[in-house]
Amino acid sequence: MNTQSLPSGLHRAATTLGTHAHYMPGFGNDFETEALPGALPQGMNSPQKCNYGLYGEQLSGTAFTAPSHQNERTWCYRIRPSVKHTHRFEKIDVPYWKSAPHIDPDVISLGQYRWDPVPHGDAALTWITGMRTMTTAGDVNTQVGMASHIYLVTQSMQDEYFFSADSELLIVPQQGRLRFCTELGIIDLEPQEIAVIPRGLVYRVEVLEGPARGFVCENYGQKFTLPGRGPIGANCMANPRDFKTPVAAFEDREVPSSVVVKWCGQFHRTRIGHSPLDVVAWHGNYAPVKYDLRTYCPVGAILFDHPDPSIFTVLTAPSGVEGTANIDFVLFRERWMVAENTFRPPWYHKNIMSELMGNIYGIYDAKPKGFVPGGMSLHNMMLPHGPDKQAFEGASNAVLKAEKLDETMSFMFETRFPQHLTAFAAKEAPLQDDYIDCWESLAKKFDGTPGVK
Numbered sequence: 001m002n003t004q005s006l007p008s009g010l011h012r013a014a015t016t017l018g019t020h021a022h023y024m025p026g027f028g029n030d031f032e033t034e035a036l037p038g039a040l041p042q043g044m045n046s047p048q049k050c051n052y053g054l055y056g057e058q059l060s061g062t063a064f065t066a067p068s069h070q071n072e073r074t075w076c077y078r079i080r081p082s083v084k085h086t087h088r089f090e091k092i093d094v095p096y097w098k099s100a101p102h103i104d105p106d107v108i109s110l111g112q113y114r115w116d117p118v119p120h121g122d123a124a125l126t127w128i129t130g131m132r133t134m135t136t137a138g139d140v141n142t143q144v145g146m147a148s149h150i151y152l153v154t155q156s157m158q159d160e161y162f163f164s165a166d167s168e169l170l171i172v173p174q175q176g177r178l179r180f181c182t183e184l185g186i187i188d189l190e191p192q193e194i195a196v197i198p199r200g201l202v203y204r205v206e207v208l209e210g211p212a213r214g215f216v217c218e219n220y221g222q223k224f225t226l227p228g229r230g231p232i233g234a235n236c237m238a239n240p241r242d243f244k245t246p247v248a249a250f251e252d253r254e255v256p257s258s259v260v261v262k263w264c265g266q267f268h269r270t271r272i273g274h275s276p277l278d279v280v281a282w283h284g285n286y287a288p289v290k291y292d293l294r295t296y297c298p299v300g301a302i303l304f305d306h307p308d309p310s311i312f313t314v315l316t317a318p319s320g321v322e323g324t325a326n327i328d329f330v331l332f333r334e335r336w337m338v339a340e341n342t343f344r345p346p347w348y349h350k351n352i353m354s355e356l357m358g359n360i361y362g363i364y365d366a367k368p369k370g371f372v373p374g375g376m377s378l379h380n381m382m383l384p385h386g387p388d389k390q391a392f393e394g395a396s397n398a399v400l401k402a403e404k405l406d407e408t409m410s411f412m413f414e415t416r417f418p419q420h421l422t423a424f425a426a427k428e429a430p431l432q433d434d435y436i437d438c439w440e441s442l443a444k445k446f447d448g449t450p451g452v453k
Contacts, residue, residue: 021179021186023244027226027289033185033248034077034281045075054280055081061198061223061286072223074284076183079252085202085259085276089268092260094128098422099166099265100136100145100220107426109135109418112385114435115425117174117374120211124155127178127205128162128260128267131216134425135356135378137417138326140166140220140265144319145417146327148356149216150376150429153178156206159255161276163202164262167218170315170329171195172411174360174374176212178205180288183279185246187290191360192409194329195290196224196315202259202276203288213374215358217413221326224315232299238314242295245287251275293360293409296331301339309346309412319416328353330412332364337403345395348386354419355379355412362408366391370432371410377435381418388438 024031034040039054041047046056054077061072103109118132130152138145147167153176173191180187180195182203189195191214197203226238253275261268291314299311312330319326337344345366357364358376366387371377379385387395425431 021188022247023290024247025241025244027238027240027243028072028285029240029245030283030285031245031287032281032283035248035250036280039077039281040283041077050077052280054078057081059200059284059286061200072284072286074184074282074286076279077281078183079250079278079280080274082202082276084274085272086261086270087272089261089270092267092269094131094267096133096424097128097131097149097262097267098133098136098147099140099218099262100138100147100420101140102133102136102422103420104423104426107421107423109380109420110383112377112379112383112436113421113425114371114377114432115375116372116430116432117213118150118152118429120152120154120213125152126155126157126160127151127153128157128160130154132424132429133422134376134429135419135421137354137415137419138220144221144326146220146413146415147218148376148413148419149218151212151214151216153205153207153212154210157204159257159275161202161204161257161259162262163200163259164218165200166262166264167220168199168223169197170217170219170224171197171214172216172358172360173212173214174358175214176207177209178212179208180205181249181251181277182246182288183277184282184287185249187246187288189290192293193290194293194314195288197288198223198286201288204277215376215411215413217327217329219317219327222318224317224327224329227310227313227316227328236297236299237312238291238296243289243291245289248279248281249277250280251277293331293333296333298331298333298335300335300337301342304339304342306339306342306344321416324416325353326415328412328414330414332408332410332412334404334406334408337405340400342400343395344398344400345387345391348384350382350384351379352381353414353416354381355385355414356419357410357412360409360411362406362410364408364410365405367438368394370435370438378419378421386439389441389443392442
């Protein structure tokens with residue numbers, strides 16, 4: 001087999017065509033892929049000498065002794081071992097990217113908050129400099145909790161690479177298209193798709209179509225996995241075959257480069273003389289993945305009432321408490337509403353979990369005004385929230401026929417921890433000061449007469 005050239009000097013297996021990213025299907029599969037024929041050892045992981053003069057190296061995503069169904073690792077066969085991809089570190093300042101615990105004494109996180117889309121400015125921003133932290137929760141040092149971010153990206157990373165030792169990143173684009181050139185292959189990402197980049201994986205982000213804006217959930221804890229379906233059974237919700245992992249691709253470039261590392265909430269830069277994206281072949285189950293949200297198959301009530309929003313969970317990151325997630329990623333997409341004698345929008349409630357929502361496109365049924373694409377809202381733990389008056393009156397008096405809830409896609413990052421606002425979220429991001437007033441006009445309807453509704 002011959003190799004094919006890719007943008008930025010990348011190469012991949014000749015079994016793929018064109019210059020677009022190519023993928024292997026499945027969630028958590030044990031994949032194998034090589035960009036040069038015979039680069040992947042067969043029948044063993046660590047031969048005395050690897051083909052092509054490659055180095056064998058294992059990337060472990062879990063403890064060695066994790067239960068077999070949770071154990072994650074990938075064997076990489078690379079041009080240089082990764083010890084050659086770091087040198088002496090210098091500490092750098094990335095002022096808008098914060099990690100938990102981050103509690104600003106001048107910011108009140110107790111409340112119901114909503115923001116308009118964070119606008120693009122005139123500055124040239126990369127994946128690192130364009131990250132804007134909105135909330136933090138838990139503690140990055142003890143590997144529990146999360147942070148939520150908005151990214152604003154207008155410029156590709158030039159001979160600059162990044163990896164987070166703190167977390168895996170769940171990326172939800174809202175505008176523009178990005179390319180993630182990772183050690184294990186290429187992921188192209190656009191709105192209505194998501195990607196998960198594992199902890200410790202080196203990558204570079206390029207702008208395919210800009211400016212780009214989106215949401216990021218930074219997961220400090222156990223990795224995202226598919227939720228258990230329980231009595232739903234083997235199908236629907238997010239199906240494993242719709243997740244895509246990239247085939248092997250590598251760079252062999254001798255050029256001055258820098259690698260930025262996020263470690264315990266701090267950022268460091270190291271300088272090297274080559275590209276670190278030099279994995280020619282790999283096999284394992286610890287790898288980046290993308291997923292098309294349009295393939296999510298929602299399940300709901302078909303007679304009366306409706307289930308809890310957890311029925312729309314796409315991915316979950318478990319905690320040490322059974323049934324209580326460190327993070328749930330929940331999707332509210334187009335679907336049919338058919339329940340009889342039922343208030344169909346989300347009901348009023350207080351939740352032990354903290355809910356941060358984002359709007360990818362369209363109108364969210366519980367908030368037909370004000371919650372715009374690119375915007376986000378936060379309802380912290382045990383704070384009441386629910387439909388505004390327009391949504392309540394409309395749903396209470398609607399003729400209940402089968403109705404397609406169309407042109408809508410919103411999501412939720414839900415965590416068991418309180419989410420603390422950053423100074424950026426409270427003082428610089430376009431906060432809707434009047435959001436709390438959306439419930440002000442809800443009227444008292446109590447009559448006291450038996451049978452009156």
